[in-house]
Amino acid sequence: MRKAGFWMGWLAAPAALAGGNAWAQDAAYAVVPVAERLTVGRVFGDAAVEVQLVFVILAVSVLASLAIWAMSLPKVGQADAKGLAGALGRLRIVRSAASPLGLLAASYTLFSGFLGISNVRPAPTITVMAPGWAEAALAVMLGLLATTVAVACERHLEGRIRRAAA
Secondary structure, three states, X not given: OOOOOHHHHHHHHHHHHHOOOHHHHHOOOOOOOHHHOOOHHHHXXXXXXXXXXXXXXXXXXXXXXXXXXXXXXXXXXXXOHHHHXXXXXXXXXXXHHHHHHHHHHHHHHHHHHHHHHHOOOOOOOHHHHHXXXXXXXXXXXXXXXXXXXXXXXXHHHHHHHHHHHO
């Protein structure tokens, strides 16, 4: 078997999955069986209850931003200033709170993981730590997604208001 550098291993893994490259088939990588693969659902299911709650809040925030935006579009044509101000205020709340909430959940997850690492000998492998890192990444991703959707909805609504006023 050939010894591979870091990048050659990363390049060989997709080829090994495809089953094409003879060199990749000699690599020391093995694909995890489907029943043992880490998925978004498993990351959510294995998360602490507090982090699961944050995941749900952030997912609902994405949907709520879209609902607020969709319900506010007809109000632009009706010149409902009070209703539009309330909608924009709600979108601003999501915009300003989602990213910090996602980062808080990620920090909580990483902190718990680091406490666990410090109390275990020998130190866990990357395979053991990867689910925790995936959980932290999912928290950040959901926070950024909720913020991005809220900002896009807010900007679109503001643009429609400006065009209607002109």
